[in-house]
Amino acid sequence: MSGLVNDGMDKGSMMESEDRIEKTVDIYVSAEAVRDMKHKKDTEDFNTSKTQTPQHTGSDSVRIRSSRAALVCLVLLCVLLLTAVIVLCVQLFTNNSTNYTEETHQLLTNITNLTDERDQLLNKITNITEERNELLTNNTNLTKERDELKIKNKNLINEKDQLRNTLQIFDKLTTYKFSFYYISNETKSWNESRRYCTEKGADLVIINNSDEQDFVNHMSGAAVVWIGLTDSDVEGRWKWVDGTNMTSGFWESRSNEPNGGTSENCAVTVDKQNKEWPNHSGWIDVQCNKIFQWICEKNISKLIMP
Template structure:
């Protein structure tokens, strides 16, 4: 722009000098003189052109600057958008992973719920079955209790000791007749399982001979109780049993057990399990 102004000043100065040095010429009869006012007009026109050029140049520079700035901003926005999209993609992938994990946990919980429901149903069935069984047992025990109460109310001479009812006879019968007497009353000849019960028999009988529920009638020398169990506890007197064939039934005395002929006449003790 400075060069332009300087060029314009040189041109104007040269034109002014040319116009002042050249003599005025005449053409024909009416000579036309060059007017000194044309020089300012040219300067004004030249300034206008220069101003227009400056404006155009500024507009061009501004436009280019604006475009470059816009391009830079758009590039930065594009980069930021790419970063945001990348972050969103990562978040989406993380969400998908979380959804997969939650789905697996849900499926596991559903499986556990099904298993628990099945176990609960089985437990309820088992509980119901056990409840029915306990109810039946309770009814049976109640029935036994009622039977025993009825039995005691109908019989005289029976007494209770350690979960069993006992009867001590006052008359004498054979072993088979004594057992039949007990069976008719829902009992059987006494079974002695321990020393305490043996002492109880001695005390109850007063030391007299009494039939007990022990015999080897089925097989000689193989002593069994009336309920079919083998004899395990022994309270035999010295040299008893003596092994005589006709002596197949046992009786208890103050000194211990002894074998006698089953048709001998002794008192007896009946036993009935209470529960």
């Protein structure tokens, strides 16, 4: 029994093996047939392409459309990229313009501030210049005042020396109101007498009123003395030694003085005690080269203010 089973199994196995072999053969045959058919078709297509105009197939159309779509996409992409670049450039230009405007405004502000500072400095320089000029002017004025004070001090020193000389040389000083008077003991001409007085800081006496005339007559006594009156510049126009015109005088009336004309141009004063012209009292014109005593006068105010 077991032997029958085994035989049956062996036969079944063998039959299955044969079927597989046949299928395998069929597959190989089919594959070779397909290869042969493909090779034959390729050969025919090659030969046909040599003799006939190539025709677009459906796959070629798809490839063309795909290429066109890709080209359109590329162009759109380039346009978008160019637009983005333009927008970016515009934005950069706008930002740069804004920054430039702000920098320009800041620069203008700085220029304005510098201009204001310059103007302030110029004003300060102007004020300093004016102050310097004022100081120079004040210094000049002070220098002038100093020089004037030096001159006044020098004059005071000279006056002091003259007064000292007067006090030392004059034998007799007499004061009347606001003047010092000195009557000489010697005799000189009118010009020499005046020179003596001026060398002592004084001058020949000037008689301004009757009180002073009486004082001079009392002082001179019986002497004939020169006074500071002459018409040597213009005949008949009598002037005092200080340059003032004689407006009224005390001429001796008995002899109708002055009566000497051009030959007698200087004046003396006499008192009635005089022996040369007895009973004459007043001024008499005489020749200037005659010699008489004289009276010098110095105003006290000139000792204080030259």
